[in-house]
Amino acid sequence: GVDTIDSLVLDWLVREGHGSTFAKLPVATTTAAKQASENKLPARSEIVKSIKEGRILEALNLITLHFQASNNLENFPLPQSTRDLPPGPFNINQVTFLLKLQQFIEFLRGGQVEAALSWVKTDLMPASLNDSGLQVILQETLGVLAYENGEGSPMGWLFNRKLRYSWLASITNSALYRNPSSSASNISPLETLIKHIHALDLLVHQINGFNNDIDDRKWASLTSILTISTTGAFIKTIKNE
Numbered sequence: 001g002v003d004t005i006d007s008l009v010l011d012w013l014v015r016e017g018h019g020s021t022f023a024k025l026p027v028a029t030t031t032a033a034k035q036a037s038e039n040k041l042p043a044r045s046e047i048v049k050s051i052k053e054g055r056i057l058e059a060l061n062l063i064t065l066h067f068q069a070s071n072n073l074e075n076f077p078l079p080q081s082t083r084d085l086p087p088g089p090f091n092i093n094q095v096t097f098l099l100k101l102q103q104f105i106e107f108l109r110g111g112q113v114e115a116a117l118s119w120v121k122t123d124l125m126p127a128s129l130n131d132s133g134l135q136v137i138l139q140e141t142l143g144v145l146a147y148e149n150g151e152g153s154p155m156g157w158l159f160n161r162k163l164r165y166s167w168l169a170s171i172t173n174s175a176l177y178r179n180p181s182s183s184a185s186n187i188s189p190l191e192t193l194i195k196h197i198h199a200l201d202l203l204v205h206q207i208n209g210f211n212n213d214i215d216d217r218k219w220a221s222l223t224s225i226l227t228i229s230t231t232g233a234f235i236k237t238i239k240n241e
Helices: 004-014 017-025 030-038 041-052 056-068 092-109 113-128 134-145 161-177 187-208 215-228 231-240
Strands: none
Touching: 017 030, 017 056, 056 092, 056 161, 092 113, 092 134, 092 161, 113 134
């Protein structure tokens, strides 16, 4: 029913770090509020916002303040390159390193070459010493130093604000949400439900071959339940968050 859909929507908001939207919606039970508290929704929401706005150092400070790095985290394999913006999953230590790599790029973007080199020495090199995956990513990123104009070089994709800020915000939120002691999927029940409905929709059309508008309208009533609840109310708020 509607209450179930509302619960799925609230769960999705918590997972995705949409703190402002979550706070503006009525919460019928304490379950959603408890989930938000346990998963540090306000902190994650602020971290995501900082990254999307390019305030990488601020995001790193917030992560240090609210989340603890650990040697007991599940180790996920890192890609040979971040050029294709891999979705992960990554653990907290890995996304922190990727954020530090982005701060290196921010120093170069601002013409602060000495600060960038110092950052490599004090923050990046020590963090990569015991992880070959991090070393590969670091070496790739440091390649930008070979060019006088990094943004106009073949490594210019590292400076793409629109793509990289959004990517970093997404993988960071996912890593911070993930319970270090759990191997549960980060896919929300709402996303799973929508995927199932979409797959069922395709299957039914393939089997029955709907031939007229009446049949199409009848089948469309199934997906309409997703717009009866708070779904419609929060879409605009998310866009503004």
